[in-house]
Amino acid sequence: MTYGLSGDSPRRSAHVFKKSVSIAAISVAFTMAFTALPSPVVAQAFSFNNVSIEGNQRIEPGTILSYAGIARGAAVSAAELNDAYQRLANSGLFETVEIVPQGNTLIIRVVEYPTINRIAFEGNRRIDDEELAGIVRSQSRRVYNPSTAEQDAQSIADAYTQQGRIAARVTPKLIRRSENRVDLVYEIFEGGVTEVERIGFVGNDAYSDRRLRRVLETKQAGLLRAIIRKDTFIEDRIAFDRQLLQDFYASRGYVDFRITGVNAELAEERDAYFITFNVQEGQQFDVGNITVESDLAEVDTEAFRDAIKMKSGKTYSPSLVENEIARLERLAIQQGLNFVRVDPRISRNDRDLTLDVNFVLTRGPRIFVERIDIEGNTTTLDRVVRRQFETAEGDPFNPRAIREAAERIRALGYFANADVEAREGSTPQQVIVDVNVEEQPTGSIGFGGSYSTTSGFGASISFSEQNFLGRGQTLSLGVNTASSASSYNFNFVEPAFLGRDVAFGLALNYNETDNEYAEFDTATGVFRPSFSFPVSESGRLSLRYTARFSDIRNSSDGDTGQIIRAEEDLGRRFDSSLGYTYSYDTRRTGLDPNAGVLLEFGQDFGGVGGxxxxxxxxxxxxxxxxxxxxxxxxxxxxxxxxxxxxSGETRVTDRFLLSDSTLRGFEYGGIGPREYNSADDIDDSLGGNYFAVARFEAEFPIGLPDEYGVTGGVFYDIGSVWGLSDETLGQTTNDVLYEDFSARHVLGVSIFWDSALGPLRLNFSRPIKKEKHDRDQNFSLSISTDF
Structure with missing residues (x-):
């Protein structure tokens, strides 16, 4: 059909499926035209009054002409016809394009790309169809585009690369259907995991390869490579490891440390990488002289100098300086000094390897925070994010405070990604803080089994939500049953009670024991609301009320002593108390990466009812x-x-009974006062009114490859439980053993295993000093914790 340049024409219909694009027709036409004409001195020009468009089904002729760019009656050269062809071919709308001039008519033949009927994935096991569908840009009922399909194939391959499968290959295939439709199928060869076979270091003298490997996020392939996926090679993780290594050395005073290069060599089989970090450690520096100066008349430099806690001679760390800057800026705000900035100026002393730190207090620019915009939080309430800022709208702008707020937002654990940036506001003297977050799941439901050397085998069901209803609250429920004990727990924490830096907690617990260590059972329940808040940089105070009931059950006259039976006869008892706990934890400040101290002291005062x-x-x-x-x-x-x-009498449910986690080498209640009568086969652990335990241990590598996550340790424990009231002693005619202080000594070895189930600890112990009727325990299995 001929389409006039000045008129309209209906669509042409043709079904053509051809992969290549040809310009043979236009070449032949030009050859014939030039053969029929005398040899020209100038380039031949054409003028077409009509255009015939053939093969188009979905695309309007006017759209095709607009891409061609040919005007009615205008002179068109061969080069311009070629340009028109290129524009049509590059439009991404056609598989083939032909332009054929015939007299005063230009014929444009096109074959449109087919419509995608469906998209499918074949050969994928490691990544499911739903996740792959979110990666590709091609969509059903859209026009097929080969370049987009190739980009999709590369995106899928990149997703496998992130899982360490760099040999993955993806090929897009087309299956023809009727009515110019195709099925687009991505054929995937996943390949095997490319592991990190070895991580080495060159140039390190201060720290061994083993110690530095523990710093990195990437791990070597090991025995558990089928479970642990940190041994796969991921290029982005290497960049993160470089930063981890840099921070590790910087926090230990190596200010000149740098990584000169990272070599990642691929094995010939393409199934393993050998990674080598080339480093220059430099010298370790300590803190030298610390001074404070300012040219501001209103600043009392002595007061600021007295506020500094960093000491000369301590190993230098950037975190030390950052903490001092924050402390001095807070002091400036308390003194009403706005826009005061602390500029640390570091001077090197290469002779004695020290760094002098001069904190200079200067007047910063008068810039205010216009507003804080929060986006992306579909679940979390704005106030949860906003309370991480110590800065509010209208306050002076402090870049350091904004950076610290960004770190606190990321540390919440509510978001997969959190970006905090400042930009100019409505005036140059104002800034707008943009917070863009991406939510991630914060709840979990657990079903599992358990084994404890204290309680035996058991089952557990738990629910935990770290961001309950998007309010930043923690809610957990748990049911644990074992052969000798069962517990039911409810815990709720509001971290910012009434918008203050005060955490409100509510705990409800109920526990029952079918005690295999004694001939009686117990039941206890606790209701405990509490408030905790900081009182210093490293100190925190907790206030609580506790309502508690306890009951002793199922004691047998023939198997249980007189004291336990007398305490059971008292029936169910209710206690009501007010208490506090003060904790001092240097780990909160993070000033020393190699050391930490935790001190806790608490008291409960009963008699508030009960x-x-x-x-x-x-x-x-x-x-x-x-x-x-x-x-x-x-x-x-x-x-x-x-x-x-x-007032009242102590009972076995009130007194101290030590578990193997407090004093290793003994069963629960295995040491301390006992009611004993060999003739009646009575041997009851009573617990004591006092206890004291000291534990000393060392953890060290035992020569196994780091990737196994196994280290060893030795320990020495000493402790005792003692003390009973006269009322308790007067309730029996049997012997009461070990009522006085008698220290027990235990030696042992430990195996620490960072397993796929969590950090486990296996203790093998042997009491070297104990009493005759103590109940020792030579093996225990528990969750490993630092402290």
């Missing part, structure tokens, strides 16, 4: 440090408790 009056005191102190270039970790801890009743 059946008894008492004072219960607990003390805990833990210290940890690393020696020998951080290859060996040393820990020391001390725990103690005292229980004093002023």
């Amino acid at each position: 059946d008894t009056s008492f004072i219960k005191t607990n003390l805990r102190a833990v210290a940890q440090t690393k020696i020998w270039n951080e290859e060996v970790t040393l820990r020391a801890s001390f725990e103690a408790g005292a229980l004093n009743y002023t």
Whole structure:
């Protein structure tokens, strides 16, 4: 059909499926035209009054002409016809294009790309269809575009590369259907995992390869390579590892440290990488002289100097300086000094390897925060994000405070990604802080089994939500049953009660024991609301009320002693108390990467209602440090408790009974006062009003490859439980053993395993000093914790 340039024409219909694009027709036409004419001196020009468009089904002729760019009656050269052809071919709308001039008519023949009927994936097992569908840009009922399909294939291959499968190949295939439709199928060859076979370091003297490998996110392939996926090679993770290594050395005073290169060599079989970090450590620097100066008349430099806690001689770390800057800026705000900025100026002393730090207080630009915009939080409420800022709208703008707020937002764990940026506001003196977040799941439901050397085998069901209803609240429910115990727990925490830096907690617990260590059972329930808040940079105070009931059940006259039976006869008892706990934790500041101290002291005062009056005191102190270039970790801890009743009588459910996690080498209640009568086969653990335990241990590598996650340790524990009231002692005619202080000593070895189930600890212990009727336990399995 001929289409006039000045008129309209209906669509032409033709079914052509051809992959190549040809311009043979236009070449032949030009040859014939030039043969029929005398040899021209100038280039031949054509003028077409009509255009005939053939083969188009969906695309309007006017659209095709607009791409061709040919005007009615205008002179058109051969080069311009070629340009028109290129524009049509590059439009992405046609598989083939032909332009044939015939006299005063130009014939344009096209074959349109087919419509995608459906998109399918074949050969994929590691990534499901739903995830792949979110990667590709091609869509059903849209026009097929080969370049888009090739880009999609590369995107799928990149997704496999992120899983360490760099040999993955993706090929787009077309299956023809009727009515110019095709099925687009991505044929996927996933290939095997390309593992990190070895991670090495060149140029490191201060720290061993083993220690540096523990810093990196990438791990070597090991025995558990089928479970642990951090041994796969991922290029983006290598960049993250470079930063981790840089931060590791910087926090230990190596200010000149740099990574000169990272070599990742692929094995010939393309199934493993050998990664080598080339480093230059430089020298380790300590903090030298610390000074404060300012040219601002209103600044009392002595007051700011006294506020500094960083000490000369301490290993230099950028985090030390950052914390001091934050401390000085907070002091400036407290003194009403706005727009004061702290500029640290570092001076090197290469002779004695120290860095002098001069904190200069200057006047910063008068810029205010116009507003804080939060986007992307579909679940989390704005106020949860906003309360991470110490800065509010209208406050002076402080870049450091904004960076710290960004870190707090990321540390919440609610978001997969969180970007915080500042831009100019409505005036140059104002800034707008943009917060863009991406939500991620924060809840979990767990079903599982458990084994404890204390409680035996059991089953558990748990629910946990770290961002309940998007309010930043923590809610957890748990049911745990075992052969000798069962527990039901409910915990709720509001971290910002009434918008303040005060955490409100509510705990409900109910526990029952079918005690295999004694001839009686117990039931206890606790209702405990609490408030906790910071009182210093490293100190925190917790206030609580506790309502507790306890019951002793199922004691047998023939198997249980007189004391337990007398305490059971008291029936169910209710206690009501107010208490506090003060904790001092240097790990919160993170000033020393190799050491930390935790101190806790708490008391509960009973008698606020209830059946008894008492004072219960607990003390805990833990210290940890690393020696020998951080290859060996040393820990020391001390725990103690005292229980004093002023009215009512203590019972076995109130007194201290130690578990194997407190004093290793003994069963639960295995040491301390006992009611004993060999003739009646009575041997009841009574617990004590006092206890004290000291634990010392060392953890170190045992020569196994790092990727196994297995280290060893040795420990020495010493402790005792003692003390019973006269009322308790007067309830029996049997012997009461070990009522006085008698220290038990235990030696043992530990195996630490960072397993796929979590960090596990296996203790093999042997008491070297104990009492005759103590119940020892030579093996225990527990979850490993630092402190």
